[in-house]
Structures are given as structure tokens and as C-alpha cells.
Amino acid sequence: MKAIKKSLTEEEYLYLDFSHQTKGCIFPLHTSVTLFLLSYCDCKIFKICLVVTKEVSQWTRLCELTIPLAIENFLRDSSDQPPTIPIEILQLEKKLSEPVRVHNDDKLRRQKLKQQKADGVGPPLTKGKAKSKVHTQETSEELDSSFESLELKVAFSKLTVQEEPATTNREPSHIRKAKASDLPPLEHVFAEGLYFTLADIVLLPCIHHFLVIISRKFSEKLVEFPLLASWYQRIQEVPRVKTAASKCGIQFLHLPKLLTTSTEQHPNLSEVPDVEEQSDPLFIGGPRPTMAKLMEKGIEVMFSPHPCPTWTLDWNVLPAAVSPKEGKMSSDRALRKQQQLNNLVYVVTNQAKPGDRIVDFCSGGGHVGIVLAHMLPSCQVTLIENKELSLIRAKKRSDELGLSNIWFIQANMEYFTGMFNIGVALHACGVATDMVIEHCIKTRASFVTCPCCYGFIQNTSKFNFPKSEQFKKTLSYKEHMILCRFADQTAVQLPPQRRLIGKQCMCLVDMDRARAAEECGYSVQVISMEPESCSPKNNMIVGVPI
Template sequence: MKESVAEEHLYLDFSHQYQDGIFPLHTSISLFLLSYCDCKLFKVFLVPTNEDVDDQFVTRNLLCDLEVHLVSRCQLPVVVQSCTLPAVVMKDGKFCRAGLSVVLRHIIQKTYEADPSKTNVVELLGFKKTCLKACAEVSQWTRLCEISIPLAVEGFLKASPEHCQTIPPDILLLERKLGEPVRVHNDDKIRRQKLQQQKAGAKSAMPAFGEEATEEGKPVKMQEHPLPSLELSIAFSKLLVQERSDVVNREASHIRRTKTSDLPPLDHIFAEGLYFTLADVVLLPCIHQFLASSKKQGKNLLNLPLISSWYQRVQEVPGVKRAAGKCNMELLQLPESMSAPEEQLQNLSSVSGELEEENQDSHFIGGPRPTMTKLMENGIKAKFSPHPCPNWTIDWSNLPSAVSPGEGK
């Protein structure tokens, strides 16, 4: 094979095909991303471990959308032979990028450079384009997504039925990660919106004072249409490129005065938080194989409620089902996991005390956010000066209610 190439070449390992997956999983992940991005900028080569595999087998059984070629390991360019696949060889044939995260990020960047209208592709790189940028040697999250989860699933599929009874520790670690609070760059603003939504939902759920809570001995459903998750609304409004209203609703006074430490945490919608990123693309083929195998063995998938919910949610992302279809991935439809009634009652009681405090302060209107208090608590004293034009007056009646100190009241 010539050392110089006219286009970039992508080299992927190929060991075998199992059900609707191509192994190793790093190859399935790479092909899934190519399908999601609708990227045909690379000449794709599979490097089989079994020399008996031929091109017709690949064309007939593996991929129907990408042009894929087979190449033996001894025919690989010299620059690739000492690398762990996947690897991309640049056009000059003298430089290559190796490693799953490095290759996937390169595919995304090249796709966006070729077609800047594909904003959904470049947004896979996340905030400041740092998703899976840190190498696995220094980032526990990158290591979990890039190495630990794929190896755990491959080991789970190879294990005997006796050893498949236990969930791999790395899958359980992912379940715990999905249960941790989300940290995003505009964390404070979104958490205040969530607090306001929670209190609004609790108000509508609480029965009016003096009304019967039961009817003919049967409990009355206090809220037929619960408010959608704020995190879910934010995540999918970005994915669907929905235009947001120009009218900004100012937060209620008691929301503005709430300390940051008292704000509710944000829940995971996707793997890294509120937005669909490259981490979700990496995890989906792996978790799909794990769930498909578990379901085939009749295992109870409700033991992983957060992963199951994430798996269903990812399928609703525009382009995911199309990409899965191109890769012959038959995505599962899992039963929705419902929260226990006890948990719902606890959630309701936790905000009832806050509602009582809110009602006591209902006469308060306007007021700044607690910036001055925070400064004073840290030993910083603000100096106030008189207004240079104290005779100025503002006709609030001719201005939008959102800018009024009285909030339109």
C-alpha cells in the first residue's frame, strides 16, 4: 500500500459480528458517529483479526451506507502499525491520529469544516468544545466512556451465563454518575428557574385549604398534568432549535433571595448533563448491546433506572434513530420506570414548607439579589453615594412590567 494518500483514511479493528453489533465496540462507535454525522469524507478500512473475512461479507452483512474496505494488518501504513486502532492517516500519509476519542473528535471537526450548517454535529463537542478532550490517563470520565464501559460490555457478552448474573461494576458506576448533580456554566440561573418551577408545580398539586382530599374513599389525583422537567425542556429546545421568547420573565423575589447552596440540583438528561454530546454517542452502542443481551436473558432492567431512562431519551434525539438504522442497530423500547408513590409524597412534602415561607413573604415586592449581603459576609463593605440627579422620575406605567421594581403589581 502506498504511504501517501489522496484522502484521509480511517482504520478500524474488526473481530466479529454479534447480533446487530460490530466488534470491538470501538468500531461500532466510530461507524455510528459517521452515520450520525452523515460523513463520507474518510475512506474506511476494516482490519480483521480473522483473515478469512472477505469484502462481500462486509458489504452484505455489516454496512449498507458506507463504502468499507478490508486490509490486512501487514498492509497497514508504517505510521499506523504501532498504533492502537481506531486511527486516521492524514492526506500526506506521514501523520496519524490514534485513539477513540481523538479520532471521533477529528471526525466531528472535519464534518463541520466541510459543512458549517451541521451545527448539531459540532455541538457534540460540548461547552467550549471540551467533551472527551482530556485523555483517559488524566480524566476518569474519559476513561470510563472510552475504555472501561466498552471493555466491560465486551466482557459481559463473552462471559458464561453463570457469570452474566451480576452487573459489571463499570455499568454500576455509570448509573451512579447519572445520579450525580449536574454542573453547567449557567448553573445558578437554571437552578433558580427549577426552584420556581418546583414551587409552581407544588402550588397546583396542593389541594385548596378546606377541600376534601378524598372522594368516596378514593384518593384524588392532585395534578393530572405534571409540569415537564426543566432540564428536559432546556435540552430538547436546543436540539430542536426552538426559538425562545424575547420576553424574559423575572424571577419571583423569594427565588432571587434564595442562597445558591439552597437551590435544587439539576438532574442528568444526557450523559454529561443537560445536552447531547459525544459522550452519549460513545455510550449508546455499548449500553445498547448490554441492554439487548440482558433483555434476551430475561434480566430485570429496572435495576438500572437512570441508564434505562437515558437510553430511551437518547433515542428521541433527532438523527439517532436514523443513524442506528444505517448501522443495523435495532434500538429497544424499554418500559417506563415510574417513581414510587412514597417518593412522590416526599417530594411534595419537601416543598410544602417552602410554600408556607413563601406565603409569609408574599407582600414583599422587588428588591435586589443578595449581592450586598454576600459582599458583607466576606468582609467587603460597599460605599453608597447619592444619585447625581435625584429629581429624575421614571414613568413605570409606560414600561414593560418585567423591568418594574414592583414586578407589574
């Protein structure tokens, strides 16, 4: 890897130098590597960083896969006949019309109400006070014309470096007392909502090429995409986007202002399905009819016996860094985490052989992987986690222990392609458990998983539920969703009977997972972890290839 500076006026850039037999090649740095390197950069110009798009969602699939493919097919059509607009483009236009949801939604909507009232009865709020001081003339000039609404102020404040912290004043009484139903909605600034993310970067070349074709051949159709046109114009106001686009050969279109204010929409927009699949809210009755239906087919709640319910690690003699107490959690929670680890560690240590490779998927702060690496020094342990801070905490604990058989990979699990013998996952959320099991089956590795967040289980581009043939013949998708919904009702504060039903639903959902793995040549057990109080989500699915 090298840094190069062509002249005094040109900026430095990083590249990978690859020597081939015939000719040297220059490869651009992978995004994850670039972001990692930028995290160590003190230069404030690089404040313009990007939020990583969320995985395992229909929205991410739309941005990263289906829109690029749809635009590629659209560009291949050289016909002069009016084109069929890709449904993915219509989905994006519809998405941009939806209200924005952010964690401080109420606060921002009250600020917008205050701004609207100020604009209605007097001069607008002073724009100068709302603007942040930035460190480059280019950034300042590009932002001067951008602060036209509260949404834009909030959005661009994330892309600038403030000299001084902004002072916050309490809102007037009439603003504080306004009902939530009377607050104005927040409008989209960028693709994800208010903030500039990688989704905008991924979408930009696709939408640009789409608009180029439409403007050249079928310009009358441009008015059907006012929100897309507004987004396209707004992207150009982000500092350095124009410069970067120019280097990539993108020459932005100058769209008529009429387009961004048009109220016309595509005639089929109302019929376009939402980007995110909405679960059916009309669950009539409880899970008992579904459970009875399964019983009629001979499928009943059944746990395999725990192989050693009283076994426990001697946490008092283990180094402090092995304990979850080093993972920044309360003593009560750390005790429950130790109990959970007792269950997983017992199963894994009884399966592992010297030289085995063990992968801790969705590893978080490394509670599982660090214990396994310490207890199994002859095995290689790899932690897969997409959150950098979690891996930093895990590596710090690992360094304290002096572990030499542990590796850390910051990535989503589907990008891991290495061979391994045992896959583990403690409380992998929703379909993440299914992704872990699928990954293990493809590699013919054993798996030890503890599922979580059953209510988030839903059909995706990779998985359809129920999974096993036995459950498919008995239950519909909606009936499976009912089981998942009630499987999440196991919290300790719920009535005992309610928790019992939740536990039974958990078992049935996991039995479906187990049956599906058995159909792939595995011996699978659904075990209840001990003690039961270690977690409301205390199921453990253990699979071994036959």
C-alpha cells in the first residue's frame, strides 16, 4: 500500500500496488480498508464520513443489488419506444415520499414547527446562526445555498466540523406543549432520510445514468420523478461530491427547477409495493390454534436433554479478562452471561479437536470467542463482527490474555469465505441465526447457536419460512409468523403462563430450523440452557454433520 502526491497542488491518495508478470497494476482501496484508515486520520477535512448501510434488509438489497441490476437492464434497451420504468426506480421515488424516522424525531419536528411559525409571522430564522463554520472555502461555498429548511440544516451539520458546540435553548411553551399529531413530518434529504450515507453513493451513478437516458429520449417523463430529481440536485451540494463525480467521468445534468417542484407523479406509483415488507398486523387470536394444528401432524414441543446441566467453568480461577465482567456490563448481567457461556463452552469443548477452526459469528465484544480461545489453545478462533468498537474491546481483552490463537475480522458474516469446523453464535438476532446455520451447513461444519429476537424473523431474499418440509406442509407463512411473534414474549416480568407459551413457541420455531438442517444431513438437537434464568432466550440449537 502506498501514498502518492503528484504535485504540490494535488491531493494525496492511497492505492494498492500489485505487480504482475506483464505489467504493474493500481487497484483502488476497498471501502472497508479506506474507512478503517480514515479512522486514524486527524485531518478535519475527512469529517465527511459515511454511515454503513444496514445489512439483511429489503432497503439495502434495493440500493446495493436490485437498482444497479435494473438500471443495467434499462440501459441495454436501445429502443426509441417509451420505456417501461423499472419498478425499483418507482420504489425509490415512493420511499423518498415517506416521512423520515430518526431517534430524535420529536425534537426535530418541534424545531420545524417553531421555524414554520417564525416564517409565518415574522422574518425567517437567522441563517447565519444556523450555519456551521467549516475549514475549507470549497465546503463553505457549497453549503451557503443549502440551508433552506430545518432538514437541510440537520443533514449538512453532520458533514461539517463545528468550531464551537452549538448552544441549545429550551423551546417556547407553545412549541413544547404542541401535540405530537400536530407536529409537521420530516422530509427526506438523502436516501436514508436526513443523513448522507453509503446508500447515496451507491445510488448516485445508477440514478445519474437513468436520468441521462430519460432526459435525452423521453424528457416528458422527467416530471414524474420530482423527488428523485430533488435528491439528485441535493447530492451535488454535498462537499466534494462534484469533484469526485468528475474524476469518475460523471457530468451532472442541469435539471429544470420545475422538476424539483412538480406535484405530478408516475401513474403507477400508488400501486408500487413498499421497499420493506410489512408484517401483517392482524394476528387474530393467540398461538394455540397454530400449536394445535402442529400437534395434529405429530409435531409437539420437545427439548433434547441437556448433556451436563450442572457443568460450569471455574470463573474465580480464570484470568479476569476472560470474564464477561471485563466487557463493560453490570454484575447481574455478567453473571447471566457467564451462565450462558457455560452452556456453549461445554458443548464446543466436547466437540472440538486439536487444530480445529472455530468461528464466533456476530461476536460482539468477544465473550464467546475469548473464552473458547483461552480454553482451547490448540484451536484457532476467529471473531466475525461488523461493529468496529466491539472488536476493539475484544482485541483489548485478548491482548491482556496474550492469546495467539485468536483472529478478528470486521465484516458481515456472509463475506467470510474461510473454511472452519465449528460455528458458534450467542444471541444472533432474527434471521442472523439462520444465516449462521446456513453458513455452517455450506462448510459442513458443526454449529452451536443460541437464537434471539424471534419477532424479527421474516421472509427475505435468502430465506423463506417455514424452512423445513415438515413445517411447510402444515403451516403457512402467517402461521409461522404468529409463532415468532409469541416466541418473543418470554420476558421475566410477564405472567408465568404467558412466558410458558412463549417458551413453547420458541421451541417450535427452533424445531423448524432443526428439521431443515436435518434435511441437509445433520443430526440436530434443540436444548434448553441451564439455569433457565440465564436468559429469557435460552434455547440452544446444536448441529453435527452426519
